[in-house]
Amino acid sequence: MLDPEILARVQFAFTMAFHIIFPSLTIGLASYLLVLEGLWLRTKDDTYLSLYKFWVKIFALAFGMGVVSGIVMSYQFGTNWGPFSEFSGPVIGPLMAYEVLTAFFLEAGFLGIMLFGLNRVGPRLHVVATGMVAVGTVISAFWILSANSWMQTPTGHILQDGRLMVESWWDVVFNPSFPYRLVHMVLAAYLTTAFTVGAVGAWHLLRNRDNGAARVMFSMAMWMAAIVAPIQIIAGDFHGLNTLEHQPAKVAAMEGHFETRTGAPLILFGLPDMAAGETKYALEIPKLGSLILTHDWNGEVVGLNDFPPEDRPNATIVFWSFRIMVGIGFLMALLGAASLFARWRKSLYSCAWLHRFALLMGPSGFIAILAGWTTTEVGRQPWVIYGIMRTADAGSPVAPMAIAGSLAAFVVVYTVVFGAGTGFILKAMAKDPRHAHAPHGEVTRTGSRPVADQTR
Amino acid sequence: MDYQLIWGLLIAFSVFAYVTLDGFDLGIGILFPFEPGAENRGKMMNAVAPIWDGNETWLVLGGGGLYAAFPQAYSLLMTAFYIPVITMLLALVFRGVAFEFRFKSTKHQKHWDFAFSTGSLIAAAMQGAMLGAFIEGIDVENGAFVGGPFDWVSPFSIFCASAVVVGYALLGAGWLIMKIEGPLQDHLRTLTKPAILWMTVNLGVVSLMTSYVNPAYAERWFSFPNIIYLAPIPILTTGLLVWLWRAAQHRERTIFGITLAIFFLCYLGFGITLYPNIVPPTIDFRSAAAPDNSLAFMLVGAAIMLPIIIGYTAYAYYVFRGKIDDEGYH
Numbered sequence: 147m148l149d150p151e152i153l154a155r156v157q158f159a160f161t162m163a164f165h166i167i168f169p170s171l172t173i174g175l176a177s178y179l180l181v182l183e184g185l186w187l188r189t190k191d192d193t194y195l196s197l198y199k200f201w202v203k204i205f206a207l208a209f210g211m212g213v214v215s216g217i218v219m220s221y222q223f224g225t226n227w228g229p230f231s232e233f234s235g236p237v238i239g240p241l242m243a244y245e246v247l248t249a250f251f252l253e254a255g256f257l258g259i260m261l262f263g264l265n266r267v268g269p270r271l272h273v274v275a276t277g278m279v280a281v282g283t284v285i286s287a288f289w290i291l292s293a294n295s296w297m298q299t300p301t302g303h304i305l306q307d308g309r310l311m312v313e314s315w316w317d318v319v320f321n322p323s324f325p326y327r328l329v330h331m332v333l334a335a336y337l338t339t340a341f342t343v344g345a346v347g348a349w350h351l352l353r354n355r356d357n358g359a360a361r362v363m364f365s366m367a368m369w370m371a372a373i374v375a376p377i378q379i380i381a382g383d384f385h386g387l388n389t390l391e392h393q394p395a396k397v398a399a400m401e402g403h404f405e406t407r408t409g410a411p412l413i414l415f416g417l418p419d420m421a422a423g424e425t426k427y428a429l430e431i432p433k434l435g436s437l438i439l440t441h442d443w444n445g446e447v448v449g450l451n452d453f454p455p456e457d458r459p460n461a462t463i464v465f466w467s468f469r470i471m472v473g474i475g476f477l478m479a480l481l482g483a484a485s486l487f488a489r490w491r492k493s494l495y496s497c498a499w500l501h502r503f504a505l506l507m508g509p510s511g512f513i514a515i516l517a518g519w520t521t522t523e524v525g526r527q528p529w530v531i532y533g534i535m536r537t538a539d540a541g542s543p544v545a546p547m548a549i550a551g552s553l554a555a556f557v558v559v560y561t562v563v564f565g566a567g568t569g570f571i572l573k574a575m576a577k578d579p580r581h582a583h584a585p586h587g588e589v590t591r592t593g594s595r596p597v598a599d600q601t602r
Numbered sequence: 603m604d605y606q607l608i609w610g611l612l613i614a615f616s617v618f619a620y621v622t623l624d625g626f627d628l629g630i631g632i633l634f635p636f637e638p639g640a641e642n643r644g645k646m647m648n649a650v651a652p653i654w655d656g657n658e659t660w661l662v663l664g665g666g667g668l669y670a671a672f673p674q675a676y677s678l679l680m681t682a683f684y685i686p687v688i689t690m691l692l693a694l695v696f697r698g699v700a701f702e703f704r705f706k707s708t709k710h711q712k713h714w715d716f717a718f719s720t721g722s723l724i725a726a727a728m729q730g731a732m733l734g735a736f737i738e739g740i741d742v743e744n745g746a747f748v749g750g751p752f753d754w755v756s757p758f759s760i761f762c763a764s765a766v767v768v769g770y771a772l773l774g775a776g777w778l779i780m781k782i783e784g785p786l787q788d789h790l791r792t793l794t795k796p797a798i799l800w801m802t803v804n805l806g807v808v809s810l811m812t813s814y815v816n817p818a819y820a821e822r823w824f825s826f827p828n829i830i831y832l833a834p835i836p837i838l839t840t841g842l843l844v845w846l847w848r849a850a851q852h853r854e855r856t857i858f859g860i861t862l863a864i865f866f867l868c869y870l871g872f873g874i875t876l877y878p879n880i881v882p883p884t885i886d887f888r889s890a891a892a893p894d895n896s897l898a899f900m901l902v903g904a905a906i907m908l909p910i911i912i913g914y915t916a917y918a919y920y921v922f923r924g925k926i927d928d929e930g931y932h
Contacts, residue, residue, distance in 0.1 A: 207702050213655060214698035218691045220665050224680025225687055228747070231680070235673020236892040240900040243670045246663045247907040254659045255914045258652030259921055266921050311893050542681045548751045552688045559692050563699055570706045 148546040151538055154226040157553045159523075161218055163516055164560050168212030170515050173287055173332065174339025175205045176280035178366075183273045193580075196359050200582035201343075203574050206261050211567045213254075215560075226549065230530055230540035237303055237310050237318055238293045245289035253282035284332065291331055295324035297531050298522065299392045305534075322392055326385040327522075333378045334518065337478060338511025340370035344481075345508025346575045348501035359579035361495050364504070368494065372482035379475055383438075389525075390439055393532060395453045396525035399461035400468040401435060402428065403449040410435040410447035415469070418461035423451050425465070459527045467520035474514040481507055605897035609671040610880070610887045612904060616667055618869050620660035621729075622773065622862055627654045629774020631697055631722020632767060634715060636793055642786050643715055644705070645926060649781040651701055652922045656915055658698070670900055674745065674890040675880040681747045682740045683732050686754055690728035697721030723767065730766030734759030734808075737876065738815050739883035758811050765804040769865065772797050776858030781926050794850040794857065802843050805868065809836065812875060816883060819875050832874065839867045 179201055186194035220242070223231045259267060259275040267275070296302075302317025303310050312318055347364030350357050390397045398404075402413040402425040412435040416428035436445040450458050481503055488497045526532055530540045627650045637643060650657075668676040680687055700718035707714055735754035740747065775790050775797065782790070813820035823832055842864050849856040880887040891897065 207706070210655075210699055210702045213658070214695040217658070217662055217694060220662050220669075221680060221687055221691055223669060224665070224676045225684050228677035228681040231669055232673045232677035235669050235676065236896040239666070239670025239673060239892065240896055240903075242666045243663070243900050244903050246659065246666045247903050247911065250659045250662055251656065251907075251911040251915070254656040255911070255918050257655055258918055262652045263921055309893070312895055312899070315899050542677075542684070543746060543748075544681060544684050545751050548684055552684070555688070555692060559695060563695055566703060566710075567699060570703060573706070 148550055150544065150546045150549055151541050153546060153549040153553055154541050155537065157226060157549060157556060158222060160553070161215065161222060161556055161560070163519075164564055165212065165215040165219055166515060166519060167512055168208045168215065169283070169286070170335050170338045170512060171208045171342060172205060172212055173283040173335035174337075175201060175208065175342075176276070176283045177336070178339055178343065179205060180273070180276050180280045183269075183276050187269060187273060193359050193362055196579055196582045197363055200359070200574075200577070200579040202261065203582075204571055207567055207571050207574070209253075209257065211564055215564075218556075224542075225552075226542055226544070227530075227540050228542035230535065233310060233535060233540075234297075234531060237300075237312055238296060240315075241289050241293040241296070241319065245286055245293075249282045249286035249289065253279050253286070256282070287332055287335070288328060291328045292319050292321070292324050295327045296321045298327075298526055299323040300531055300534055323385075323388055326381070326388045329381050330378070330385045330518075331515075333374060333381055334511065334515050336370065337374055337378060338515060340367045340374065341478065341481075341504075341507050341511045342509075343367040344371060344504045345506075346579075348504035348508075349575075350579065351495060352498065352501045352505070355495050357578070357580060359582075363579065364501075365489075365494060368482065368485035368489070368504070371478060372486050375475065375478040375482045379479060382472075382475065387439070389522075393525065394448050395450065395457060396459055396464070396522070397439065398448060398450045398453075399459045399464040399525055400521060401439070401447070402461060402465045403435070403447055404451045404461075406446065406449040406452050408436065408446045409433045409444045410439075412438060416465070418465045420458070420461060425461075457528065459525045464521050464525045467517040467524070470517040471514045471521060474510045474517070477507065478510060478514075603898075605894050605901060606888050606891040608901060609667070609891070609897050612908075613664060613667045613671060614873065616660050616664040618866070620657070620664055621869070622865055623657035623660060624654070625726075625770045625865070626650070626773040626777040626858075627657055628697070628722040628726045629770035629772065630778065631719045631774075632726060632771040633774050633778070633790070633793065634719035634722075637786070637789070640711065640715075645782055645786060646778055647701065647704065647718070649778055649926050653918060654698075654701060656918060658694070667900075671892055671897055672880055672887060672890040673892055675885065675887070678740060678742060678745075678747050678881050678885070679736070682749060683735065683754055685751055686728040686732050686735075690725050690732075693721040693724035693728065695721070697725060722770075726767045726770045727763040730763035731755070731759040733766065733872070734762030736882060737762070737812060737819075737872065740881055742881060742884060758808075758815060761804060761808050761811065765801065765808050768797050768800045768804060769861070769868075772801060772861045773858065773865070776861045779857055780855055783925055791850060795847070798843065798847050798850065801864075805839070805843075809871075818883070822875060835867055835871055835874075839864060839871075842867070 179198060182194050182198040182201070185191070186198060256275040256278040259272065260279050263275065264272045296318055299322045301321045302312060302314040302319075304313050305311075343363050344367030347360045347362075347367055350360035351364055354360070386397065386400075399418070401410075402416055402418045403410060404418075404423050404425060409432070411428075411430035411432045413425055414429045414431065416425040416430075418425045433443050436447055437443055439445065439447055450461060481500075484500055484503065485494065488494045488500050491497075494500070528536055528538065530537045630646050630650060633646070634643060637646060665676070668679075696717040698721075700714045700721065704711055704714040704718065731754055734756065738756060738758055741749035741753065772794065775794050778790050779787055779794075813823065822828060842860050846857065846860045846864070849860060876882055878886040878888070880890050
């Protein structure tokens with residue numbers, strides 16, 4: 147039989163996973179475009195303008211897909227999670243309203259000018275428009291991560307006759323996991339962009355190592371990788387410690403720890419078996435688990451078996467999604483370090499294996515983000531609002547067939563639409579950035595358009 | 603302060619802003635089948651390309667605001683309108699990406715044109731059907747939706763869907779007549795007259811049927827002395843339809859303006875019919891509202907941000923004012 151709760155969860159996970167891919171790219175890309183346009187205005191070096199034109203087309207495609215898949219999310223709370231919406235509305239609703247009021251309108255209002263308006267407003271106002279869009283993407287991340295964090299670590303509310311009331315808005319917005327999650331996610335978005343840009347640069351360098359525009363984007367991306375990837379590992383560690391404090395069951399699942407013990411090992415790999423209550427075939431390093439989690443060789447680490455069975459998240463999924471994310475994080479730092487080495491050897495633009503490595507790492511940010519979100523969201527289960535509302539009580543009273551049908555429709559439509567969109571993005575990435583024409587034929591300094599562009 | 607009433611009005615304002623602003627965007631898609639040329643279609647799309655995203659954001663404010671301010675209404679309406687809401691969202695996905703994809707695709711441009719026009723048509727039709735089903739009312743027992751997944755389909759909701767589709771088409775035509783010159787403008791003018799006729803018939807049917815849907819609605823409009831106070835609304839609407847008919851042939855801006863005014867009067871009419879219910883026929887907006895401190899917290903943001911939003915939105919419209927130039931945006 148079709149379980150409506152599972153169907154609704156799969157639908158949410160599917161639509162969310164597709165959606166998050168686009169903002170992950172556009173948050174970083176908007177800031178990157180701002181930097182490029184700023185550099186162009188300061189240095190008057192047209193390479194930066196070419197790069198701006200090149201990436202703004204990709205930005206427009208990704209942003210459009212982010213918008214349409216995001217609107218789906220804002221209504222899906224109600225269609226599939228009605229009881230959750232009714233219950234959480236007084237607390238989370240205002241955070242989302244603030245997101246719309248302070249971020250969505252800002253992005254949408256200035257996007258048109260950013261994409262089509264250079265000739266109409268001139269370069270000064272145009273860079274302001276780019277800046278507004280970039281700021282908007284970060285403000286949007288602020289509010290939505292605050293809302294998500296509140297579902298993970300709810301504070302600032304009281305329960306009155308079964309209804310949620312807010313006691314302190316400050317405590318709601320700045321709930322305990324929010325600062326960590328915000329830093330971790332915004333860095334992740336910047337890294338995702340850096341590795342995307344790096345891969346595109348690497349691809350063009352592999353074809354022609356003298357491609358000036360490809361050199362500039364590759365170099366910029368590798369600086370980001372070398373600096374931000376290590377910072378992200380540290381930020382992730384802090385986020386993990388915060389999770390240990392507030393959601394110990396999630397950390398136990400991430401680590402594959404079933405039995406509570408002191409001096410717990412770090413389980414590198416294994417197969418957590420929920421039914422048996424143990425991690426099978428575990429490959430362990432003694433005591434390291436305690437050291438990482440408690441910063442003490444003999445610290446006590448709580449295992450999943452200490453929690454009632456109905457309160458345990460699925461360790462099989464969380465254990466592995468966490469390892470995928472962490473593994474990619476270390477690979478990112480490795481590429482950053484390798485680029486520093488190549489830079490020191492003065493072979494950054496000629497080192498083919500480095501370019502191949504960077505090319506392979508192109509999608510790594512997206513995979514890490516999906517794995518990370520799987521870890522934190524599946525790790526929150528069986529709660530939708532941690533400790534307050536169970537996911538099982540959150541679903542709408544909709545016929546299972548309606549959910550199954552809409553899920554099928556989402557899968558078909560998203561595959562077609564976002565498959566085509568990804569194809570357009572890849573096509574745009576493959577064009578030589580030195581010959582990037584104005585976005586939709588508008589961004590040129592003189593205001594005249596190349597003849598070839600008249601035909602689009 | 604009466605936060606519940608203020609938020610009721612703010613959400614009504616957002617929905618109206620959405621209906622009129624995205625209305626003309628969707629209307630352009632609805633008109634696509636009548637303008638087969640690739641070049642003309644490019645012009646039509648470019649007439650809204652820089653602003654459509656901002657227009658659609660009002661839909662998010664309407665939905666997000668309803669979730670925040672009237673969580674019970676949001677939950678009940680979304681559950682009751684499960685199929686039309688999701689159909690509308692998927693249609694908007696096709697419509698939205700077509701703005702970018704159409705100009706990136708040479709081989710499949712026709713397909714993305716089809717996605718744009720069909721997406722616009724279905725989104726508009728679903729909005730109209732939901733409006734109709736909303737007026738007819740929703741089966742609620744003990745605070746939970748107890749109806750079926752197809753309760754929203756009825757002759758009345760189909761008439762409402764038709765009215766919204768043709769209304770949006772008229773808004774779209776009005777916008778394009780302002781933004782475009784030459785033979786395309788002339789051809790768009792020839793489309794307005796049948797649309798006006800269709801809309802007039804539709805509005806008449808919907809108005810009359812509304813009285814039969816629920817006796818309370820008829821009571822609201824036809825009892826004395828309401829009938830005297832409310833009579834100007836249908837009279838004005840009729841006058842505007844006549845004026846629109848005459849303006850269609852030669853005016854440039856008036857067509858869009860009059861259509862907007864007709865939308866406003868119809869919207870006002872629905873408001874008068876339904877007040878104070880937010881989930882007809884039984885749940886009024888006060889009982890569905892979030893606690894006052896949630897409403898107050900949001901009102902601070904809305905009071906500061908809405909004037910700013912309206913300011914820069916107006917600026918964006920100002921930047922792209924006038925006739926679209928030949929070079930196009932893409």
